[in-house]
Amino acid sequence: MPFLSDALGRIKPSATIAATQKARALKAAGRDIIGLGAGEPDFDTPENIRIAAKAAIDRGDTRYTDVDGTVALKQAIVAKFKRENGLDYKPEQISVGTGGKQVLFNALLATINPGDEVIIPAPYWVSYPDIVNFAGGTPVPVVGKAENGFKLSPEDLDRAITPKTKWLILNSPSNPSGAAYTRDELKRLTDVLLKHPHVWILTDDMYEHLVYDNFVFTTPAQVEPALFDRTLTMNGVSKAYCMTGWRIGYAGGPVQLIKAMGGLQSQSTSNPSSISQAAAVEALNGPQDFIPKNNAVFKQRRDLVVSMLNQAKGIHCPTPEGAFYVYPSCAGTIGKTSKGGVKIENDEVFSNALLEETGVAVVFGAAFGLSPHFRISYATSTEALREACARIQDFCAGLK
Numbered sequence: 548m549p550f551l552s553d554a555l556g557r558i559k560p561s562a563t564i565a566a567t568q569k570a571r572a573l574k575a576a577g578r579d580i581i582g583l584g585a586g587e588p589d590f591d592t593p594e595n596i597r598i599a600a601k602a603a604i605d606r607g608d609t610r611y612t613d614v615d616g617t618v619a620l621k622q623a624i625v626a627k628f629k630r631e632n633g634l635d636y637k638p639e640q641i642s643v644g645t646g647g648k649q650v651l652f653n654a655l656l657a658t659i660n661p662g663d664e665v666i667i668p669a670p671y672w673v674s675y676p677d678i679v680n681f682a683g684g685t686p687v688p689v690v691g692k693a694e695n696g697f698k699l700s701p702e703d704l705d706r707a708i709t710p711k712t713k714w715l716i717l718n719s720p721s722n723p724s725g726a727a728y729t730r731d732e733l734k735r736l737t738d739v740l741l742k743h744p745h746v747w748i749l750t751d752d753m754y755e756h757l758v759y760d761n762f763v764f765t766t767p768a769q770v771e772p773a774l775f776d777r778t779l780t781m782n783g784v785s786k787a788y789c790m791t792g793w794r795i796g797y798a799g800g801p802v803q804l805i806k807a808m809g810g811l812q813s814q815s816t817s818n819p820s821s822i823s824q825a826a827a828v829e830a831l832n833g834p835q836d837f838i839p840k841n842n843a844v845f846k847q848r849r850d851l852v853v854s855m856l857n858q859a860k861g862i863h864c865p866t867p868e869g870a871f872y873v874y875p876s877c878a879g880t881i882g883k884t885s886k887g888g889v890k891i892e893n894d895e896v897f898s899n900a901l902l903e904e905t906g907v908a909v910v911f912g913a914a915f916g917l918s919p920h921f922r923i924s925y926a927t928s929t930e931a932l933r934e935a936c937a938r939i940q941d942f943c944a945g946l947k
């Protein structure tokens with residue numbers, strides 16, 4: 548349509564949102580659907596956080612706030628970064644947006660010029676390359692091989708850096724793989740980055756608290772303080788605090804960058820919801836004891852899903868360190884034909900056939916930049932996961 552902007556041609560709809568919407572539409576039409584595409588906890592927002600939001604409404608905190616966050620929320624974020632990550636920020640170094648996606652969008656649009664390159668380890672969250680493209684930059688995917696736990700190697704990072712490299716985006720624990728970098732693994736990457744002072748680091752720590760098996764989370768600016776002044780450390784309350792719909796993300800970084808992001812936000816959405824900000828203050832300052840309780844449930848679900856998928860013919864599923872996703876390979880199914888007569892040519896065909904023939908909705912791996920894989924979110928009931936994995940086993944057993 549010639550009326551539309553050319554810039555829209557540089558982005559495509561989110562594959563994860565598309566999979567979730569398709570599953571919802573089929574379910575609304577009466578199909579027996581188990582949706583494993585949505586990346587959001589099935590637990591309710593903790594009661595103390597909901598109470599704080601209601602109290603904000605009752606005291607009249609329903610008006611515009613400062614564009615990039617209230618003083619109270621910025622102070623809570625400063626305290627969180629110090630308490631949990633050993634990072635010293637001032638309130639003027641904090642930006643709050645309507646979800647982590649807006650924070651990333653602001654940062655990239657505020658800094659990328661045509662020709663700038665952004666290194667994105669694959670598999671990656673589907674939005675990273677599209678936001679870079681929209682900003683006029685060039686995404687540079689670098690595959691983290693399955694045999695390396697889907698993690699970027701320092702050698703591959705070093706080879707990918709050019710004079711045009713503006714950012715490295717690092718997401719740990721990862722969406723879609725659940726892979727998380729140890730302190731030693733991060734140190735090897737930060738040693739490479741020290742050699743390239745023109746490269747900035749955008750670290751997406753949204754799944755920071757969702758780690759298992761005694762894994763210890765660290766973030767790049769914490770591991771290598773010399774990178775602090777060229778790192779944007781992004782996080783939010785969506786995942787660990789079960790607040791996806793509240794839409795609060797935040798970041799800490801250099802004052803000049805934070806001001807630029809705020810200026811962009813002032814001409815787009817302006818401030819995030821005042822009620823959501825009040826809830827986020829309570830989330831960060833209040834009791835944290837529900838997080839390990841939720842994690843214990845997530846770990847049980849992870850172990851169930853990994854075990855059952857590894858019993859499916861043609862599927863291999865590694866055990867991730869964090870988040871609430873698994874990223875199994877379906878290489879053993881490629882070239883075979885389903886009971887419904889569909890030849891499995893790639894992971895997208897596999898995922899579509901799985902949905903049509905069994906009612907299990909997953910997201911195909913090509914959307915995340917690494918095939919042949921698919922992503923499952925285990926942030927849903929154990930009963931649903933057990934039934935879904937049984938259906939996947941049956942589907943794979945029927946391939947000829």
